[in-house]
Amino acid sequence: MAEIIIAGFGGQGVLVLGQMITYSGMIEDKAVSWFPSYGPEQRGGTCNCSVVIAEDEIGSPLVTVPTTAIVMNAPSFDRFEPKVGKGGLLIYNSSLIDKKSERDDIRVIAVPANQIADELGNARVANMVLLGTLLEATNVVKTESVEKALKNVLSERHHDLIPLNMQALERGRAYQ
């Protein structure tokens, strides 16, 4: 069972990244759930979502001890780095987080996601870079499922963005 927290500023694509993973899990016929932090604090404030991918019926949809945390800004790093379960994985956006994890019981991967996204010419794909890192580091969902999910999540008129998203995914894989 994968219990994932994704966190960052509103507008960084945190919720969408969570939905992508959830959608991909559903395509693979796994039990999946997605739960967002909600409310007015989302706009411009910090936001996060819980994603659970399991073989069997899911209990609590609210992740308290993540097997993986993907954090995109400094406040989220402070909040979730200590919560990752022993043996878990922390992926963080080193473009905006100037910190190092002190933990030796988890795997930590720093990815300059914004920098890579800027290089690709679209700041909005920073989240997909981090997804690439996740896909390479774990087998939570398959890349094909993500590609299928993209087609479903993006409206038809944005389908021309799929190659860029897949490129971002590939760049993220390099960080392990």
Add this chain to the structure above:
Amino acid sequence: MPRGQVIVNQELCKECSLCVVACPHGVLAIGKAINKKGYHPVEAVAPEKCTGCTMCAVMCPDVVLTIKRKSPERK
């Protein structure tokens, strides 16, 4: 020596640009720095042009700006 001075409380700024548009002299622009909330606060890019007219501060929704002026002309 400019007639006026605009002081920006960077952490309160939400990068809405209302002050940038309100300023009749092009004193302000959105900057490159990032504040703790992830916004790029406004900066006085042409401080020498400031007349201290307060139009920027009048439009600011977050009371980010404090304005100083040499001998207030009117009010």
Add this chain to the structure above:
Amino acid sequence: MKTVFQKPEALTDMPMHYCPGCTHGIIHRLVGEAIDSLAIREQTIGVASVGCSVFAYDYFNCDMQQAAHGRAPAVATGIKRVLPESMVFTYQGDGDLASIGMAEIVHAAARGENITVVFVNNAIYGMTSGQMAPTSLLGQKTATSPRGRTVEEMGYPIKMCELLATLEGPAYLARVSTHDSRHVLQAGKAIKKAFEIQQQKKGFAMVEVLSTCSVNWGMTPVKALGWLEENMIPYYPLGVYRDVTAKEGN
């Protein structure tokens, strides 16, 4: 150099939660400036409503009560009747005042209740994320009028100043706007006047402030100012709809 513009004393230091470019912040400041300039902060009791301005009690540096949705004029009445020397104001949005709270505002106005009402009209529900408001314009697309507001389905937007002007009770009714600095300065004068009317015990005073909601209108804050000017003002004309002090040749 001398400081010619700074945060009014009647506002706290708490950063406001409003979205970037939301004119609520401007209107809060205008209320704060009015309270400062009349030196009434220590006798003022504000009533916050429900909606985006639900946290107004954090921002006004005076006594505040938080009211149930739409009931702020009733709460304000309760306060003012037992503390007639205090200055009581409500700060309400369009959903709160013109929808669920229509009965309370109409009756407070009809009684000529000696309170000041700051009515923020941005033609949409902000806090609950963009539903149609009683003041949403015809054709305006919202989360609950996804194909645009139509007369057949939802009827007409409500003009509160005009509606309340049919009553004998109100002493002062004015509609102002926040779309540029000149109008913001005028809005500030109207809000101050609405407090002065209360101070002079002349009765019910309401200032309707046309405001923006760039997030739920789906545009940048700067574009939203333009949208307000071009679309709201033609339907909601600015001006004074009642002023008892004018009759007295004041």
Add this chain to the structure above:
Amino acid sequence: MAKILMKGNEALSEAAIRAGLKAFYGYPITPQNEVPAYMAEHLPLRGGVYLQAESEVSAINMVYGAAGAGVRVMTSSSSPGISLKQEGISYIAAAQLPCVIVNVVRNGPGLGGIQPAQGDYFQAVKGGGHGDYRLIVLAPGNVQEMADLTTLGFDLADKWRNPVMILSDGILGQMMEPVVFSEDGAVSEVDKPWATNGAAGRERNIVNSLDIIPDKAEKNMLRLLEKYDQIKAEEVRWQEHNTEDADVILVGYGTSARVARSAMELARKEGLKVGLFRPITLWPFPEQRLAELAKAGRSFLAVEMSAGQMIEDVRLAVNGVSPVHLSNRLGGMVPTPEDVLEKVREILEGRVS
């Protein structure tokens, strides 16, 4: 039958439309806003009426009118809005009108906050408004059930001429899970000869809740109570897991049951004999089954996002045979499986009285 990834609020709305919903009346409040938005988008295109009322008070009275006219109608809100609707709900129950009322519960009392909670349990299952009446209260435990119990809700409302409440919460409303809608589009509607839809060729019908002559009012009340007894006999629903050998049975509904399930799994991994009992109907409460499960040497642990409301019904059912404990969080905080497991350990090690 394809799976669709949907928010609970959206799944519920889609199910209602598929159940033949003819009218939705609501008013904005978080965290149920996806319901009116979905209705506004879809219902008018699929043969129904969507109207945003000027208040919750007004919305529930619109429901009264449409239900009296004999169509499938619903409203949804969150806690403070549901409080405003209580007057109308009492009138609807008294006039025996079928409708579905959704409460996506947030934390209270007062304006409270917008985060998930279960503090409206008493209000939902003990009546809520004035007078002796009951709602049928359904508690979904996942997004699929947000849909399925809504469908069931319309059927039960019509069958019993009684308002049905879907008692959800902010998590179930906002979370996304896969949902499957049955492709059989049949709507199981019943005849409503009592409806005020025009007295053409029949005696006139009156929808009313006024009963001013005491002995007649008492007879009407007794008939109502008889109906409630029948509902109790026929409509109780629940789910249980690992209850046979359990030393501790967790009892929870909605989101709390999800947390309890995770806690049960953690406990079983440690070899602790823990089971789960999940009421699906909160009224009628599955009291008989709980009474059967009660025995010496077995404990119950109510898991709630309230100060301990459902626990009172558990205690009434268990009737002193087994001890009943509480694991809860308040104010929009959600209990964690680890919190619940810790409480289980305390019970098994005799650290609680």
